[in-house]
Amino acid sequence: MSKLSILTDGFVKNNPTFVLVLGMCPTLxxxxxxxNGLEMGLATMFVLILSNxxxxxxxxxxxxxxxxxxxxxxxxxxxTLLQLLMQAFVPGVYQTLGLFIPLIxxxxxxxxxxxxxxxxxxxxESALDGIGVGLGFTLSLTVIGIVREILGSGSVFGWxxxxxxxxxxxxxxxxxxxxxGYLMVLFNxxxxx
Amino acid sequence: xxxxxxxxxxxxCLTAVCLICAALLGxxxxxxxxxxxxxxxxxxxxxxxxxxxxxxxxxEAKTATLDGVQYEYYENRVEGSVNAYAVKxxxxxxGGQLLLMVGVLEDGTVYNTSVLSHSETPGLGAKCNQxxxxxxxxxxxxxxxxxxxxxxxxxVDAITASTITSRAYALAVSNAVNVVxxxxxxxxxx
Numbered sequence: 395m396s397k398l399s400i401l402t403d404g405f406v407k408n409n410p411t412f413v414l415v416l417g418m419c420p421t422l423x424x425x426x427x428x429x430n431g432l433e434m435g436l437a438t439m440f441v442l443i444l445s446n447x448x449x450x451x452x453x454x455x456x457x458x459x460x461x462x463x464x465x466x467x468x469x470x471x472x473x474t475l476l477q478l479l480m481q482a483f484v485p486g487v488y489q490t491l492g493l494f495i496p497l498i499x500x501x502x503x504x505x506x507x508x509x510x511x512x513x514x515x516x517x518x519e520s521a522l523d524g525i526g527v528g529l530g531f532t533l534s535l536t537v538i539g540i541v542r543e544i545l546g547s548g549s550v551f552g553w554x555x556x557x558x559x560x561x562x563x564x565x566x567x568x569x570x571x572x573x574x575g576y577l578m579v580l581f582n583x584x585x586x587x
Numbered sequence: 588x589x590x591x592x593x594x595x596x597x598x599x600c601l602t603a604v605c606l607i608c609a610a611l612l613g614x615x616x617x618x619x620x621x622x623x624x625x626x627x628x629x630x631x632x633x634x635x636x637x638x639x640x641x642x643x644x645x646x647e648a649k650t651a652t653l654d655g656v657q658y659e660y661y662e663n664r665v666e667g668s669v670n671a672y673a674v675k676x677x678x679x680x681x682g683g684q685l686l687l688m689v690g691v692l693e694d695g696t697v698y699n700t701s702v703l704s705h706s707e708t709p710g711l712g713a714k715c716n717q718x719x720x721x722x723x724x725x726x727x728x729x730x731x732x733x734x735x736x737x738x739x740x741x742x743v744d745a746i747t748a749s750t751i752t753s754r755a756y757a758l759a760v761s762n763a764v765n766v767v768x769x770x771x772x773x774x775x776x777x
Contacts, residue, residue: 424709426708426709426710427709427710430709452604455600456600456604457591457592457593457596457597457600458591458592459592459597460592460597460600460601463601464600464601464604467601467604467605467608468604468608470608471608471611471612474612475611475612475615478615478616478619478623479615479619481619481623481626482619482622482623482626483622483626485626485627485630489704490709490713493682493706542710546710547710559747562711562747562748565710565711566708566710566711
């Protein structure tokens with residue numbers, strides 16, 4: 395497997411949202427607008443890259459029976475670091491996303507990549523995998539966010555181009571499921587060959 | 588691949604990982620404590636400045652009690668006399684606590700409001716600090732009007748599909764106005 399394909403796999407072949415269907419909780423909850431989706435994706439990517447790097451380093455010395463608790467402690471540490479740093483330096487972003495940041499700990503993508511990839515590969519490959527899957531996740535969340543924002547609020551990234559309220563259902567949970575379902579169909583029909 | 592497990596190396600490994608992580612978190616917490624305090628103090632100051640008329644001297648935090656609840660408030664003094672108050676008022680919204688800063692003039696008119704923190708649904712109740720129409724109606728809200736959403740027979744236009752958030756917002760504003768009323772009465776009695 396070449397380094398480039400590790401990086402690009404996360405976009406289409408291993409797309410965490412549309413192919414692996416992992417991390418649905420933050421996906422459905424945070425994508426009410428394009429901006430929220432983008433920010434949540436970037437926050438997850440930050441944790442994913444760092445935890446992949448650390449786990450690929452410590453995996454050889456961690457006893458098999460305790461590897462899950464060890465990985466979870468590592469991931470939870472990075473999530474808490476992210477939370478503190480966001481609170482200190484980007485309080486505005488923290489105001490909107492603060493509620494969802496702790497959810498990254500239990501995001502199956504992060505533990506999933508640690509289990510499926512980082513503990514079997516070197517540091518560089520794991521970092522690339524973190525970037526690839528992280529970008530794939532960010533991209534998916536942003537696309538869902540854009541669609542939901544257009545239908546639900548008549549705007550994109552907060553820029554309003556359709557006056558009025560939009561179709562309210564798309565801002566709420568049922569709309570999240572519908573948009574995710576249709577995008578998954580389109581994605582698997584046209585991109586995943 | 589992973590090392591073979593035995594009691595000793597499992598215990599050692601978990602202890603070591605937890606110690607390192609705890610030390611790291613403690614360090615970052617200590618480093619970010621000051622910036623976090625500064626950021627929230629700055630946000631508080633900005634919201635006080637936003638809800639009070641310009642050109643006054645803002646006092647230190649004071650507390651007042653109304654119906655057994657303690658409120659923090661700030662006085663705005665112009666040439667020695669108080670012309671407005673900024674009251675920090677909390678109620679329960681749809682998703683948790685809704686914390687507002689409410690500026691009230693001497694006569695009970697709402698000067699302006701600002702959201703300090705909330706955990707309302709993104710895209711719905713969270714519009715309470717984005718929706719221009721909802722926010723604008725609070726500027727100069729006359730004391731003759733009733734502070735309640737139209738559904739409850741008041742004069743507040745609710746945010747579409749977020750009646751509970753709007754109700755909580757109206758309640759927080761109305762509590763703040765009552766705090767100012769009680770403050771004024773006290774001063775008159777003296």
